Amino acid sequence: xxxxxxxxxxxxxxxxxxxxxxxxxxxxxxxxxxxxxxxxxxxxxxxxxxxxxxxxxxxxxxxxxxxxxxxxxxxxxxxxxxxxxxxxxxxxxxxxxxxxxxxxxxxxxxxxxxxxxxxxxxxxxxxxxxxxxxxxxxxxxxxxxxxxxxxxxxxxxxxxxxxxxxxxxxxxxxxxxxxxxxxxxxxxxxxxxxxxxxxxxxxxxxxxxxxxxxxxxxxxxxxxxxxxxxxxxxxxxxxxxxxxxxxxxxxxxxxxxxxxxxxxxxxxxxxxxxxxxxxxxxxxxxxxxxxxxxxxxxxxxxxxxxxxxxxxxxxxxxxxxxxxxxxxxxxxxxxxxxxxxxxxxxxxxxxxxxxxxxxxxxxxxxxxxxxxxxxxxxxxxxxxxxxxxxxxxxxxxxxxxxxxxxxxxxxxxxxxxxxxxxxxxxxxxxx
Amino acid sequence: xxxxxxxxxxxxxxxxxxxxxxxxxxxxxxxxxxxxxxxxxxxxxxxxxxxxxxxxxxxxxxxxxxxxxxxxxxxxxxxxxxxxxxxxxxxxxxxxxxxxxxxxxxxxxxxxxxxxxxxxxxxxxxxxxxxxxxxxxxxxxxxxxxxxxxxxxxxxxxxxxxxxxxxxxxxxxxxxxxxxxxxxxxxxxxxxxxxxxxxxxxxxxxxxxxxxxxxxxxxxxxxxxxxxxxxxxxxxxxxxxxxxxxxxxxxxxxxxxxxxxxxxxxxxxxxxxxxxxxxxxxxxxxxxxxxxxxxxxxxxxxxxxxxxxxxxxxxxxxxxxxxxxxxxxxxxxxxxxxxxxxxxxxxxxxxxxxxxxxxxxxxxxxxxxxxxxxxxxxxxxxxxxxxxxxxxxxxxxxxxxxxxxxxxxxxxxxxxxxxxxxxxxxxxxxxxxxxxxxxxxxxxxxxxxxx
Numbered sequence: 001x002x003x004x005x006x007x008x009x010x011x012x013x014x015x016x017x018x019x020x021x022x023x024x025x026x027x028x029x030x031x032x033x034x035x036x037x038x039x040x041x042x043x044x045x046x047x048x049x050x051x052x053x054x055x056x057x058x059x060x061x062x063x064x065x066x067x068x069x070x071x072x073x074x075x076x077x078x079x080x081x082x083x084x085x086x087x088x089x090x091x092x093x094x095x096x097x098x099x100x101x102x103x104x105x106x107x108x109x110x111x112x113x114x115x116x117x118x119x120x121x122x123x124x125x126x127x128x129x130x131x132x133x134x135x136x137x138x139x140x141x142x143x144x145x146x147x148x149x150x151x152x153x154x155x156x157x158x159x160x161x162x163x164x165x166x167x168x169x170x171x172x173x174x175x176x177x178x179x180x181x182x183x184x185x186x187x188x189x190x191x192x193x194x195x196x197x198x199x200x201x202x203x204x205x206x207x208x209x210x211x212x213x214x215x216x217x218x219x220x221x222x223x224x225x226x227x228x229x230x231x232x233x234x235x236x237x238x239x240x241x242x243x244x245x246x247x248x249x250x251x252x253x254x255x256x257x258x259x260x261x262x263x264x265x266x267x268x269x270x271x272x273x274x275x276x277x278x279x280x281x282x283x284x285x286x287x288x289x290x291x292x293x294x295x296x297x298x299x300x301x302x303x304x305x306x307x308x309x310x311x312x313x314x315x316x317x318x319x320x321x322x323x324x325x326x327x328x329x330x331x332x333x334x335x336x337x338x339x340x341x342x343x344x345x346x347x348x349x350x351x352x353x354x355x356x357x358x359x360x361x362x363x364x365x366x367x368x369x370x371x372x373x374x375x376x377x378x379x380x381x382x383x384x385x386x387x388x389x390x391x392x393x394x395x396x397x398x399x400x401x402x403x404x405x406x407x408x409x410x411x412x413x414x415x416x417x418x419x420x421x422x423x424x425x426x427x428x429x430x431x
Numbered sequence: 432x433x434x435x436x437x438x439x440x441x442x443x444x445x446x447x448x449x450x451x452x453x454x455x456x457x458x459x460x461x462x463x464x465x466x467x468x469x470x471x472x473x474x475x476x477x478x479x480x481x482x483x484x485x486x487x488x489x490x491x492x493x494x495x496x497x498x499x500x501x502x503x504x505x506x507x508x509x510x511x512x513x514x515x516x517x518x519x520x521x522x523x524x525x526x527x528x529x530x531x532x533x534x535x536x537x538x539x540x541x542x543x544x545x546x547x548x549x550x551x552x553x554x555x556x557x558x559x560x561x562x563x564x565x566x567x568x569x570x571x572x573x574x575x576x577x578x579x580x581x582x583x584x585x586x587x588x589x590x591x592x593x594x595x596x597x598x599x600x601x602x603x604x605x606x607x608x609x610x611x612x613x614x615x616x617x618x619x620x621x622x623x624x625x626x627x628x629x630x631x632x633x634x635x636x637x638x639x640x641x642x643x644x645x646x647x648x649x650x651x652x653x654x655x656x657x658x659x660x661x662x663x664x665x666x667x668x669x670x671x672x673x674x675x676x677x678x679x680x681x682x683x684x685x686x687x688x689x690x691x692x693x694x695x696x697x698x699x700x701x702x703x704x705x706x707x708x709x710x711x712x713x714x715x716x717x718x719x720x721x722x723x724x725x726x727x728x729x730x731x732x733x734x735x736x737x738x739x740x741x742x743x744x745x746x747x748x749x750x751x752x753x754x755x756x757x758x759x760x761x762x763x764x765x766x767x768x769x770x771x772x773x774x775x776x777x778x779x780x781x782x783x784x785x786x787x788x789x790x791x792x793x794x795x796x797x798x799x800x801x802x803x804x805x806x807x808x809x810x811x812x813x814x815x816x817x818x819x820x821x822x823x824x825x826x827x828x829x830x831x832x833x834x835x836x837x838x839x840x841x842x843x844x845x846x847x848x849x850x851x852x853x854x855x856x857x858x859x860x861x862x863x864x865x866x867x868x869x870x871x872x873x874x875x876x877x878x879x880x881x882x
Contacts, residue, residue: 028513032680038509041492041761042502045475058469062494063454063476073472076543082467109512131681169683172835174804242463242565246606320473356800356807362827365606369882371800371807371831389805391831391882429649429882 001064005048006146009071013050013057013078015148017088019278020046021319023141028112030120030134038109045319052078060320086305088147092282095275098268101185104158105140112136119164119190126198130166130177134190137161145280155275160186164193166201176354177201177374179222182414184269200353200374208377208385214425216349216404217392218342218378221411224418226355228330230366230396231256235288235296236325237303237314239364246365246397250294257400258292265313265328272329272415279315279323286312288330292400300325327415334419335406342405342422344381350428351376351383352392369393390430399423435499436580442503445482445489445510446518448582450503451718452478452496453760455575456539460547462554462568467547477760482506483520483742487513492761521744521751523721525584530715532590533708535620538572546570549624550596553631557600560635562642569597570624571616571854577718577760585720593617593711593866596624597854598634602642609826611638612795612811614853617868619709637795637812644824647813647881653790653842654830654879655783658849660810662869663796665773666857668834669694669701672803673728673736674754674859675743676766685747692734695838698776701729703738705753705769711852712770712868714756719764721753728771740766758862765860772870776844783843783875785819791881792816793828807831829882837876845872 002020009016025041047060048070057077061070116134123132137160144154163180177200179193219227239245247255265273265283276282279301287295299307300315300323316326343351354374372390376383407419432452439450454476461469479492480503489509491502538546550570557566572594579587595616602609611634617623656664671677678684705714705723715723719741726736739747740755743766755764784792795811813828814821848870856864 034515034680035487035513037488037490037763038513039490039492039763040502040505040509042494042498043492043761044494059472059474061474061476063474064495065476066474070472070474073474073543077470077472080467080544080547081470109509113512129683131684167681167684169681169687172687172804172833174684174802176802244565244601244603244608320475322469322471356802356805357798362606362608364608369807369829371805373802373805389831389833389880391807391829393882 002046002144002146005046005067005070008067009048009050009074010148012075013052015051015088017049017145017147018046019317020144021141023139025137025139026107026109026112027135027137028109028116030116030132033120033124033132035113035116043319047317047320048074049322050074050078051084054084055081056084057081058322086301088149088151089280090149090151092151092153092276092280095282097266097273097275097283099155099157099184099273101158101269103186104138104160107138107186112138115188115190119194122191123164123166123194123197126194127166127201130168130201133165133167135163147280151280153276153280157274158184159271162188162190164190164197166197168201175204181412182271183412184271184273203376203383204386206385208387210430211350211377211387211390212429215428216346216422216424217426218349218351218420218422220351220353221407221418221420222413223352223355224421225413225416226357226370227368227396230363230368232327233364235298237297237299237307237309238325240297241303241306244364247294253294254292255294255397256289256292257403259289259400259403260291260333261289262287262331263298263314263327264331267329267417270329270412270415272327274328277313277315278317281311281313281315283313283328298325298327329415329417331417332410332419334408334410336408337405338408339420342420343378343383346378346381349378350387351378366396368396387430390428392426392428394427399426432578435496436578439480439499439503440580440582442500443480443482443507445484445507445582447520448480448482448506449579449719450478450480451577451579451760453575453577455573457573458538458543458546458571460550460570462550462566464565465558479760480506481763482510483518484510485514485516486518487515489513490763519745520741523741523751526587526716526720526722528587528716530587530589532592532618534592534618535622537592538594538621539574541621553596553598553627556628556631557598557635562602562639563600563635564603565601567599569854571595579718579720581720587716587720589716591618594621594624595852595854596627598631600634600638602638604642607642609638609641611635611641614855616854617709617711617852618713640824641812641826644826647791647825647828649882651878652881653787653875653877655787655790655792655816655873655875657794657873658847658871659795659851660793660808661773661871661874662851663808665701665871666768666771666867666869667799667801668806669728669838670703670768670771671801673738674766675737675739675747677803679743679746688734688737690734693732694729694734695732695841697731698844699729699732699841700774702727702774703768703771707770707850707868710770710850710868711866712768714769717753717755717764718757719755721751721755723753723769726752738766738768740764756865758865762862765862767859767865768857768867770850770868770870772848772850773844773872773874775846775848775872778843778845780845780847780873783845783873784816784821787816788818790816791825791828792821793830801834804834805831806834830879831882832880837879840877841874842877843875845874848872
């Protein structure tokens with residue numbers, strides 16, 4: 001179908017690109033401690049981006065019977081579409097990255113049910129007052145990009161996720177404790193997740209007194225992507241092009257404490273890994289922050305051309321949407337402490353396992369405000385009780401200067417490879 | 432189409448099965464600042480089959496219609512694999528419905544250039560306003576045609592046509608960046624995006640107010656919510672608790688949500704109604720082919736009803752309500768809201784404000800989340816209320832608290848209900864954004880934590 005689209009449109013435009021995705025997804029979910037649903041989704045769809053008279057047109061479809069309409073809509077869009085200041089890339093160098101695990105692609109529903117049942121039984125036994133939910137999902141997909149500059153490239157990748165949740169309702173109190181992981185290969189860690197949930201559930205039985213003021217705070221690695229949200233927005237080349245990133249003109253300045261963060265698309269079997277990005281630009285690693293010093297923005301073809309920079313291979317898109325700039329895998333520097341040492345070192349502090357983001361007017365400037373969904377008060381080096389109705393707020397650029405300790409190992413949290421992080425003092429309020 | 436549905440259905444041997452096929456056309460035009468940032472047309476076709484055997488569900492989705500019969504077999508195999516004890520679905524009378532869209536001008540009869548002119552017009556007004564440094568203006572329309580056939584004899588053809596705009600203006604002062612915004616969208620036809628110059632002016636005024644506004648002083652306040660934010664509160668704070676899939680298999684949650692329990696003052700009424708024609712949440716038949724109905728959730732502050740799929744209704748021994756909805760044909764139906772609102776009370780707005788000595792008037796919804804016990808909502812813009820009068824604008828008004836306490840703390844309900852749709856929607860179980868409407872008159876809540 002992809003060649004057919006390109007052939008059909010070629011003569012009507014100056015340049016064209018077809019981004020095609022074929023995927024198959026299987027998931028098994030357990031609700032209220034019982035197997036509830038098994039699902040399989042097969043998908044095939046393509047986006048058609050064309051350039052004519054220096055302007056972009058775009059249309060996408062899953063419907064092979066509407067290819068003529070697809071082509072007409074894409075061409076029509078070039079009458080007043082966005083100005084194209086880039087050209088499509090031609091053929092690619094061979095790059096090898098491990099993105100496809102046959103074990104994920106061939107995972108059967110039977111095996112997933114078996115693994116899920118084990119987790120359900122274990123959690124129901126360890127946390128009998130909770131309602132147990134477990135989900136395992138495996139998907140494999142093939143991306144293929146063809147363009148009129150001669151590119152015809154494809155790669156296959158797999159994704160696997162496993163998630164365990166316990167919902168504990170007592171009176172009017174609802175406690176959600178979940179653990180999970182998202183990988184490029186078949187990594188089933190439900191045993192570990194169940195053990196952690198049981199530990200949290202035990203600790204949560206005691207409610208802590210309210211805390212107010214400035215206190216040391218440990219964010220576990222799983223919560224760090226929420227904390228980094230503002231930084232991710234700020235390094236996006238789109239924000240340079242639009243002129244609203246707080247990092248504009250700050251290359252070489254120390255802005256993020258002393259941490260190093262790298263965008264790295266080559267980590268084997270990590271969900272953000274790929275040999276080339278979603279426009280066919282070869283992958284490469286980019287140092288974003290080095291010892292706290294801002295180094296580089298990330299670019300796709302459009303933002304690179306608009307700002308006079310080389311593309312960094314950071315275009316991402318869904319099967320039916322235009323590309324935009326995004327991170328691949330984010331690798332953060334580690335420190336020297338274990339979580340136990342961090343907790344043990346605190347006379348009085350807080351550890352955070354879950355947050356609700358509140359929406360903040362100046363997110364791009366680094367302001368944050370989190371409602372703690374699952375967090376604990378630490379006293380005398382020990383967890384003493386669960387925090388309720390507690391907010392943590394501040395500015396990430398100020399607060400990264402307050403990092404007092406980092407975990408000795410980076411944990412894989414989706415496409416993030418990130419340690420636990422302890423801040424010396426953050427603003428906390430509760431009642 | 433009917434033949435394909437029947438052929439697919441006949442390939443399955445299960446306690447219950449349904450086949451859905453859907454064709455959609457989606458147009459998006461986005462301006463960012465003076466430039467047209469994105470324009471796209473997406474044409475989809477796809478289907479899915481869901482089967483239930485002894486209480487276990489199998490679901491298979493596809494984009495090639497040739498795969499329908501194979502998907503039916505897959506769905507049955509997976510349902511058998513997840514089979515448990517028995518299938519319990521609330522009975523519904525079979526329907527044979529052809530629901531054509533009955534709005535005004537169909538967006539498909541409007542050229543791309545004309546749609547572009549409309550959104551560019553609003554964007555230009557915002558850009559030329561003093562103090563506005565950049566903008567974001569989105570036009571979107573979505574046309575969905577769905578065919579649903581169930582093994583117990585229901586057959587539904589359903590059209591939904593959505594159109595709307597989202598307008599946002601940005602002002603900047605050093606590192607302080609403030610944004611005024613408004614999203615408008617429903618199923619009334621293309622006319623709903625015309626003549627919005629007054630709304631554009633409001634967005635500009637809000638943005639200017641925000642950039643000169645001081646940060647709110649944190650603390651506990653009496654809060655007056657405007658209809659938009661109060662509607663979001665009804666949806667987020669109470670609506671999600673009313674979705675029976677959260678409680679039907681959890682004895683503790685069932686206790687918490689026992690019918691007859693008091694949740695708020697006796698002048699509080701909350702309703703969900705899938706039959707509100709033309710609203711964003713208008714869904715005359717759900718994805719199980721069940722007809723929409725008006726469901727009272729809270730009556731005089733007392734819990735009297737909840738939202739159901741056929742399964743949750745069957746297992747709780749209650750009536751199905753037509754609330755099994757899927758974001759698209761490749762997702763399975765789950766319990767969702769439609770148009771959810773706090774019903775009119777009898778307090779005029781002036782009276783609601785006049786009793787407030789030192790409070791906040793919080794308007795619009797910027798963002799926020801709830802875990803069903805606690806909530807955190809940011810208002811899009813806000814003002815202080817001093818001695819019964821609205822005075823200066825304040826920014827960063829983030830409301831948080833415990834849902835149950837906060838519901839009881841509602842002290843007044845206005846008589847000026849507004850139903851809001853918009854371009855966004857509701858997210859649940861990885862399915863987002865589902866078109867819904869929220870509505871409410873102005874309401875007043877005492878003693879809310881503002882950060």
